Amino acid sequence: MVQAIIRKIDAFTEVIGKATMGLALLLVLLVMADVAMRYVFSISFAAVRELEWHMYSMLFLFGGAYTLRHDSHVRVDVAYQHFSPRNRALINVLGCLIFLFPGCFLVIKTSVMFTKFSWMMAEQSPDPGGLPFRWFLKGCLPVAFGLLALQGVSFFLKNLLVLLGKAEPEEA
Numbered sequence: 001m002v003q004a005i006i007r008k009i010d011a012f013t014e015v016i017g018k019a020t021m022g023l024a025l026l027l028v029l030l031v032m033a034d035v036a037m038r039y040v041f042s043i044s045f046a047a048v049r050e051l052e053w054h055m056y057s058m059l060f061l062f063g064g065a066y067t068l069r070h071d072s073h074v075r076v077d078v079a080y081q082h083f084s085p086r087n088r089a090l091i092n093v094l095g096c097l098i099f100l101f102p103g104c105f106l107v108i109k110t111s112v113m114f115t116k117f118s119w120m121m122a123e124q125s126p127d128p129g130g131l132p133f134r135w136f137l138k139g140c141l142p143v144a145f146g147l148l149a150l151q152g153v154s155f156f157l158k159n160l161l162v163l164l165g166k167a168e169p170e171e172a
Helices: 002-040 046-069 085-120 134-163
Strands: none
Touching (some): 046 134, 085 134
16 A cells, blocks of 8 residues: 555656656757857847746756655755664664654745735846736746655655664665
């Protein structure tokens, strides 16, 4: 039962991760086009620049769950790398309970109202020619942190199973 939950969460995160990778390719192409327009044709559009940072923000936000899925997140491995698999699992379980889940909850809780107000006022760019849907980017915050928390459940369960001796640790 627990393994099935882990597999479903991981599979969902893989789909989101692959879509996010596609976003990275689109961002590279957009930046190349923007640079060409600016330096070859001497034209620039505020909407294009804003779209670049909107896409970068989404790439960063939605890449978080995929990064956790592959245990590629940043951590200080000076001591961690020398711990036994059970001690690593304990640190990961405690990290989820003390930092990951409360942090995700806090961001989701605060960003939902932030997004709601932005949507209600149809917030848009203050720059002439900017993008008209600033509220959409703000709406990505609770969604992305919800995905991160969901992947955190999988990460937590995997490490809990290792801690309880019911599974072998995954190789990173």
